[in-house]
Amino acid sequence: MKHGHANPGELGRILLNLIILLFFVIFSALLYLVRRPILRYTAESWIIEDPLDRADAVMVLGDDNFYADRATRGAELFREGKASVMVASGRRLRPNAGIAELMEHDLVERGVPRDKIVRFAHDADSTLEEAQALARLAKERKWHSAIVVTSNFHTRRARYIF
Structure with missing residues (x-):
């Protein structure tokens, strides 16, 4: 191998790592953009409110x-x-x-x-x-x-x- 030049296997790994990193960045950005509806839905699934009649x-x-x-x-x-x-x-x-x-x-x-x-x-x-x-x-x-x-x-x- 010559110095300064990457072989095709190394280029493939670098490209794969960049694609994974790009996917992670895009996925994180999308999660950030939709965080409020996700959190609201999650919170509402824990909250229960019954219809209230008169009580003692x-x-x-x-x-x-x-x-x-x-x-x-x-x-x-x-x-x-x-x-x-x-x-x-x-x-x-x-x-x-x-x-x-x-x-x-x-x-x-x-x-x-x-x-x-x-x-x-x-x-x-x-x-x-x-x-x-x-x-x-x-x-x-x-x-x-x-x-x-x-x-x-x-x-x-x-x-x-x-």
Whole structure:
């Protein structure tokens, strides 16, 4: 082999590598261009929203979301008359404070009267444990139906658990 000249086998490998690289670049660019519809479809497949009838209570599951999205949705349901009782559910963080107190505060800020809110502090570490604790509360209060408010991406899991 002479220096400076590639043999046909090397040229073929170089050309193949360039074609693969070009394909990867074009494919990546196309994925980037259609990312929003793909992500939207994927996200929507996880979100479940059932038609809502009136219930004995609206149970807002505990969260630590800075914007209090669950409390906002729970307050909307209260204003729509879906239930006359709101449950501000949340994990205890300290002996006298926790997520339930924050949730109650957020619901009051969004127009739910304090006397319509049941603050429900618990020690649950999972959605399943929270569901079990809320089931005991519902049994004690003789509630037969409830609307469960959670984050959009947790709806599929919540439906399975509740």
